[in-house]
Amino acid sequence: MPVGALICVPDSVTKIEASSQSHEPDDPTEEEIEQLKDAVLYKDEDLIVLNKPPGLPVQGGSKVERSLVSMMSLALQFEYKEPPRLVHRLDKDVSGVMILGRTYESTVKIQSFLCSKDNLMPSVITTQGSVGKGLDRKYIALVIGSPTADKGFISAPLLKMVLEDGKSDRVLIAADPKSENAIPAITEYQVLKRSVLGCTWLQLRPLTGRKHQLRVHCAQGLGLPIVGDMKYGFNTHKKWMAERNMNTVDPQDIKARNKMAGSVVSKNPLLHLHSRELTIPRLRKKPGAVDFGLDPERMRFVAPLPTHMESSWEAKPYVKKRPEKVAGWGWTVPKRVLRLQHMNWQKSNRNIYRR
Numbered sequence: 001m002p003v004g005a006l007i008c009v010p011d012s013v014t015k016i017e018a019s020s021q022s023h024e025p026d027d028p029t030e031e032e033i034e035q036l037k038d039a040v041l042y043k044d045e046d047l048i049v050l051n052k053p054p055g056l057p058v059q060g061g062s063k064v065e066r067s068l069v070s071m072m073s074l075a076l077q078f079e080y081k082e083p084p085r086l087v088h089r090l091d092k093d094v095s096g097v098m099i100l101g102r103t104y105e106s107t108v109k110i111q112s113f114l115c116s117k118d119n120l121m122p123s124v125i126t127t128q129g130s131v132g133k134g135l136d137r138k139y140i141a142l143v144i145g146s147p148t149a150d151k152g153f154i155s156a157p158l159l160k161m162v163l164e165d166g167k168s169d170r171v172l173i174a175a176d177p178k179s180e181n182a183i184p185a186i187t188e189y190q191v192l193k194r195s196v197l198g199c200t201w202l203q204l205r206p207l208t209g210r211k212h213q214l215r216v217h218c219a220q221g222l223g224l225p226i227v228g229d230m231k232y233g234f235n236t237h238k239k240w241m242a243e244r245n246m247n248t249v250d251p252q253d254i255k256a257r258n259k260m261a262g263s264v265v266s267k268n269p270l271l272h273l274h275s276r277e278l279t280i281p282r283l284r285k286k287p288g289a290v291d292f293g294l295d296p297e298r299m300r301f302v303a304p305l306p307t308h309m310e311s312s313w314e315a316k317p318y319v320k321k322r323p324e325k326v327a328g329w330g331w332t333v334p335k336r337v338l339r340l341q342h343m344n345w346q347k348s349n350r351n352i353y354r355r
Helices: 030-038 068-075 104-115 122-128 213-222 234-243 251-255 307-314 335-348 350-354
Strands: 040-043 047-052 095-101 136-144 151-155 158-162 169-173 186-194 199-206 273-284 293-302
Touching: 030 040, 030 068, 040 293, 047 273, 095 104, 104 273, 136 213, 136 234, 136 307, 151 213, 169 213, 186 213, 199 213
Parallel strands: 095 273
Antiparallel strands: 040 047, 047 095, 136 199, 136 273, 151 186, 158 169, 186 199, 273 293
């Protein structure tokens, strides 16, 4: 094409709708920065451990205004020249322990350790016939319903499928475990306690790290979707919302429903899945060595529950109290019953008073 040649393009190409133009997100506010700093559980020269709040995406996207990555340079860089790096990810609505590497070397070391299938806790792996090296991950989830056994393993390979729109995907339990696209996935579960509205608190320990593993294993493996998980438990969740009996919940909790936004007794419960605990070996670097090593001493990080899950944890079933006894008189009669009896007596003796 010669220089200065005229190129003709259709009019539809030159017109760009305002809605399709790239939108530059606003900078995070001082309050948002301070909240992220307050979420730091641990910090040393190699890593930062964060209690990721629910609703915060880890990475940005076309419809994401704010993400953890976009805020790290302002909130989590501290005295370093570069912001921390992602070691692993949590879903947007999942909260809890998350590790960030402060240097390239520490990030690579922790990533390789977390991705290795031989690094599970010995107490867990003994059941599977291997020897672990000290990695332990524990999640807490509130599920709709109750499992038949109080503890056990869910061994169900997962299969990733792209939906018709081509933009979103869904993870399913593979119908054929021997399929070449099926990825092995194992989760250990244990009942912590029964909750209100027919729900149960579970402790989940993923022995493999697959996308949406815990959510799919609960919804399809146990048949007990996590409260607030509309992606993998929409039908069960909708039926449960319509049939749940609020009379079984303590009235004090119902009155405080507005203060318990997103809890199990609210109108729109949030996802009840929290990365509660993470245990890894302590990083160490030998004098004069270039690479990192792993110390036998383990570091254990525990993240407190988010507000909506804490409210659900404290929700109590309603126990109807019997009237107290009065010495020598048996059961007390409620005042409203006495009032009705008096009104009926007045009606029946109205003519006597007129005389």
